[in-house]
Amino acid sequence: MWNQTRITQLLGIKYPILLGPMGGGFSTPELLAAVSNAGGLGSLGAYTLTPEQLLEAGKSIKNQTDKPYNINLWVSDVDPELAHYSAESLEKVKALFKPFYDALSIPLPELDMNIPSKFDKQVEVLFNIKPAVFSFIFGIPSPEILNEARRLGIKTVGAATTLDEALALEEAKVDAIVAAGFEAGGHRPSFLKPAQDSLTGTFALVQQLKARIKTPVIAAGGITDGKGIAAALTLGADAAQLGTAFLVTDESNTTPLHKALLLSEEANYHTVLSKSLTGRMGRMISNTISKEISNQTPVLPFPLQTRLLAPLREASLAQGRTDMVNFWSGQNPVRLKLSKAAEVMQALVTETQRILEPRAGL
DSSP states (O other), X not given: OXXXXXXXXXXXXXXXXXXXXXXXXXXXXXXXHHHHHTTSBEEEEOTTSOHHHHHHHHHHHHHHOOSOEEEEEESOOSOGGGGGOOHHHHHHHHHHHHHHHHHTTOOOOOOOOOOOOOHHHHHHHHHHHOXXXXXXXXXXXXXXXXXXXXXXXXXXXXXXXXXXXXXXXXHTTOSEEEEEOTTOSEEOOOOSSOGGGOOOOHHHHHHHHHHHOOSOEEEESSOOSHHHHHHHHHTTOSEEEESHHHHTSTTSOOOHHHHHHHTSHHHHHOEEEEOTTTSSOEEEEOOHHHHHSOTTSOOOOXXXXXXXXXXXXXXXXXXXXXXXXXXXXXXXOOSOOOOOHHHHHHHHHHHHHHHHOTTOOO
16 A cells, blocks of 8 residues: 555654644644644644743644644854844844835844744753654754653654765664755755755655665655655655645635736746845745845844745735745645645645555545
């Protein structure tokens, strides 16, 4: 059976289909529950949540599903250089972005460079919630954290953008590894080399990992339908992870403007990797800022750059503009349609089975 893989056995799910853990408020307990209840693995991207918000999200999830689910955190949620970033450099970057603020007739914000990491406190709450899966990006948690997850029976899943990162994750004895191809929407979770030096495609990365590691591999990036899932499984992946395909569902917290763009031809052919809007490189629909601020232009460390752009994003959305907002998207947002997450899951299962087991009935 196509849907019986090492990942389905490991995580106790029916189908090797995982919801990408979209942070920044895009994933919701409702979306997570819909995917888990349909036999996949629902996920919650929680890196922006305070420990208190994460605890409330955990309660909401448990009210909506009793199936396995994943909570995702960022090991590195604050760039180290922020600790010694100069006020002079801050003012230079603010001056660089002032024309965008002037175009919307709003003032530049005052910024506090004292931004502590939330990761350790988030992990404490996660261990209290006890999801079936704890996934993480931008690094590897300490051995103490990984050991505690094992003690609690929580499976651990790390993300790799290169073979070297996958080898490091396997050395840490994680339970599964996401092969994060450069086609994926959102941030590039590289941690051994800069993101711009870690741009292997999904299917090439899957094959590199399968040749060198024994840990189960999850393909992620550019997969939006059953054809992509079937291709990933055929190449040796033990599961596929999809994000953009679920951004347009009713249960996601994506704005109407963002959904409209994902459903338009503009997203289908005009995504770009840029660090201009958050300080870390990520794939989004091309916009005015990503075009005018190149990746070679210094911007603020993460997440200070995000805070610099937050008022700009808010004003742009309020004015109905799409040219100054980081609308995340994978490189292959084709065949998307606005629907319920359960319907997306059913369509993915049906198409994948039709390809891999054409004579089998559902």
